[in-house]
Amino acid sequence: MEVEEMDENTWKYHGEGNKSLVVSHVQRNVVLRFLKFPPDRHKTAEEIFHHLQNIVDFGKHIMNLFLGENYVHYGEVVQLPLEFLKRLCLKIQSERPESRCDKEMDSFSGYALCLPDLTRLQTYHFVEHRPILCIEIKPKCGFLPSSCHITKEVKHKVCRFCMHQHLKVAKGKWKWISKYCPLDLFSGNKQRMYFALMSLLQEAQNNLKIFKNGELIFGCRDHQDCVSDLNELAHHLKPFFFPANGLSSGPYCTRTVIKELIHALIMILLSSSTTGTCRAGDMKSISISQGRSYCDASQFSKELLRNGNHKTEGSGLPKGCILYKILQAQLLDMLDIEGLRSLYDRVEQYLEEFPKERSNLEIDGPYNEAFYEKLKDLSTEDDGTVAYAVTKIHQYRVAMTAKDCSIMIALTPCLQDECLEQRCVVSTSKSRFMYSVSLLDLDLKPYENIPHQYERDSKIVNYYLKSIQSKEDHLTDLYKENEDCTLVFHKV
Ligand SMILES: O=P(O)(O)O[C@@H]1[C@@H](OP(=O)(O)O)[C@H](OP(=O)(O)O)[C@H](O)[C@H](OP(=O)(O)O)[C@H]1OP(=O)(O)O
Numbered sequence: 001m002e003v004e005e006m007d008e009n010t011w012k013y014h015g016e017g018n019k020s021l022v023v024s025h026v027q028r029n030v031v032l033r034f035l036k037f038p039p040d041r042h043k044t045a046e047e048i049f050h051h052l053q054n055i056v057d058f059g060k061h062i063m064n065l066f067l068g069e070n071y072v073h074y075g076e077v078v079q080l081p082l083e084f085l086k087r088l089c090l091k092i093q094s095e096r097p098e099s100r101c102d103k104e105m106d107s108f109s110g111y112a113l114c115l116p117d118l119t120r121l122q123t124y125h126f127v128e129h130r131p132i133l134c135i136e137i138k139p140k141c142g143f144l145p146s147s148c149h150i151t152k153e154v155k156h157k158v159c160r161f162c163m164h165q166h167l168k169v170a171k172g173k174w175k176w177i178s179k180y181c182p183l184d185l186f187s188g189n190k191q192r193m194y195f196a197l198m199s200l201l202q203e204a205q206n207n208l209k210i211f212k213n214g215e216l217i218f219g220c221r222d223h224q225d226c227v228s229d230l231n232e233l234a235h236h237l238k239p240f241f242f243p244a245n246g247l248s249s250g251p252y253c254t255r256t257v258i259k260e261l262i263h264a265l266i267m268i269l270l271s272s273s274t275t276g277t278c279r280a281g282d283m284k285s286i287s288i289s290q291g292r293s294y295c296d297a298s299q300f301s302k303e304l305l306r307n308g309n310h311k312t313e314g315s316g317l318p319k320g321c322i323l324y325k326i327l328q329a330q331l332l333d334m335l336d337i338e339g340l341r342s343l344y345d346r347v348e349q350y351l352e353e354f355p356k357e358r359s360n361l362e363i364d365g366p367y368n369e370a371f372y373e374k375l376k377d378l379s380t381e382d383d384g385t386v387a388y389a390v391t392k393i394h395q396y397r398v399a400m401t402a403k404d405c406s407i408m409i410a411l412t413p414c415l416q417d418e419c420l421e422q423r424c425v426v427s428t429s430k431s432r433f434m435y436s437v438s439l440l441d442l443d444l445k446p447y448e449n450i451p452h453q454y455e456r457d458s459k460i461v462n463y464y465l466k467s468i469q470s471k472e473d474h475l476t477d478l479y480k481e482n483e484d485c486t487l488v489f490h491k492v
């Protein structure tokens with residue numbers, strides 16, 4: 001890092017999640033990503049350096065091979081002056097959403113990750129000063145598990161995202177249940193994908209954000225601080241999608257512009273990149289044919305059923321498109337948390353007896369070629385060994401990472417007659433864009449989280465079953481009340 005960059009005024013608050021906080025440089029296309037911790041649980045500088053280096057290694061040696069080097073930006077660990085960090089931390093504090101302030105940005109260790117600013121185009125750097133849009137999508141888990149270890153039938157029919165919505169709304173995390181269903185987005189069927197993306201625009205939660213020139217113009221920083229006016233969004237998008245024509249404002253314009261955006265996103269999400277190395281090709285494809293390809297709770301499927309159509313089509317994803325790659329990584333969770341829990345207990349028991357073996361089992365890395373090779377073993381025949389359990393745990397953690405990552409799609413208009421390689425260009429009715437696709441938040445999920453995942457899974461499923469049941473009871477009561485009413489009515 002150059003000394004002049006150590007002025008806190010050249011950095012601004014960009015966003016944060018549950019585990020990290022990001023600031024972006026006001027001129028250069030880079031960001032700093034800091035870890036966050038509860039106030040009383042700070043780690044030593046050495047531990048933080050090791051944690052960040054592990055994040056870089058995991059991106060560089062595992063996710064890079066899995067997903068393709070064009071999509072993965074692992075960055076580097078940088079050391080920063082503590083005085084600068086103290087000032088930066090103070091400067092950005094007032095911009096942080098309240099719901100994220102239960103954790104503090106790590107300004108004590110002096111370490112952070114330096115990454116490219118993914119709201120900017122990653123393919124052509126000569127366009128740095130052009131206006132740019134970036135759409136961030138957190139798609140979540142795109143398949144229904146088919147593991148034989150599953151004890152609740154509903155998990156084979158309703159996806160985790162749709163079930164989780166009920167608990168989130170009950171807890172007050174979000175106000176309304178979203179109509180977005182990840183299975184629609186991952187279906188490869190353009191109609192279903194359109195419905196999924198439109199649903200995200202209607203209820204973005206933390207699954208959709210839109211940035212213009214690096215600034216958030218649509219989406220939620222927080223459940224209490226959401227910018228979600230589609231007319232306002234269309235106003236921002238109009239110059240990008242209809243640069244020359246005087247499409248007037250109003251509901252027709254909003255619909256037209258939003259439609260153009262969604263069509264562009266579908267084309268990009270389904271396009272196959274042929275560039276860059278992606279070693280997942282040497283891994284056997286994992287099929288989801290045993291599980292069904294639609295979710296019973298999806299509004300799209302319900303709508304079809306209501307119209308007498310009993311078959312929800314999935315066209316399948318083209319191999320090589322970003323959604324296909326993410327889905328393949330997610331499918332490494334072959335046993336479901338219910339099947340994994342006993343394997344975790346097996347490893348824990350072993351470690352209790354032989355605590356020094358933890359490093360040999362490579363639970364905390366190193367994330368290298370050998371670790372990648374182990375991920376390729378897709379067998380699910382349990383031979384009762386600790387080695388088998390550890391391999392399945394590694395695969396599960398990679399899958400969970402892919403279930404929680406985000407896609408960044410950056411779009412900038414091509415100039416008239418600008419001749420570019422077609423693979424990075426998307427055409428809409430009245431415009432042409434250069435685009436880049438990147439992935440963020442590819443940190444490996446911790447081993448220690450497994451018991452917590454198990455509990456959360458059963459909480460989500462039980463709450464869903466309970467709320468569906470009480471909805472059914474409510475409908476039965478209503479029906480009975482109506483019957484009573486009818487009787488009274490007849491008497492009169
Ligand atoms: O369990 P989920 O599906 O709710 O995912 C958590 C996310 O919630 P979401 O449902 O996307 O709103 C959650 O996101 P938010 O904090 O709710 O924005 C985190 O991404 C969390 O990951 P981590 O523990 O910080 O590494 C995520 O936890 P993991 O399960 O990925 O560990």
Ligand SMILES: Nc1ncnc2c1ncn2[C@@H]1O[C@H](COP(=O)(O)OP(=O)(O)OP(=O)(O)O)[C@@H](O)[C@H]1O
Nearest residue numbers: 015016017018019020022115116117118119440441
């Ligand atoms: N390299 C980047 N370029 C631009 N924006 C970024 C970058 N990295 C992160 N962000 C922004 O910061 C936000 C938080 O980052 P990130 O998702 O990595 O946090 P997290 O705490 O790890 O997330 P989670 O809550 O899923 O655990 C992202 O949603 C994204 O908008």
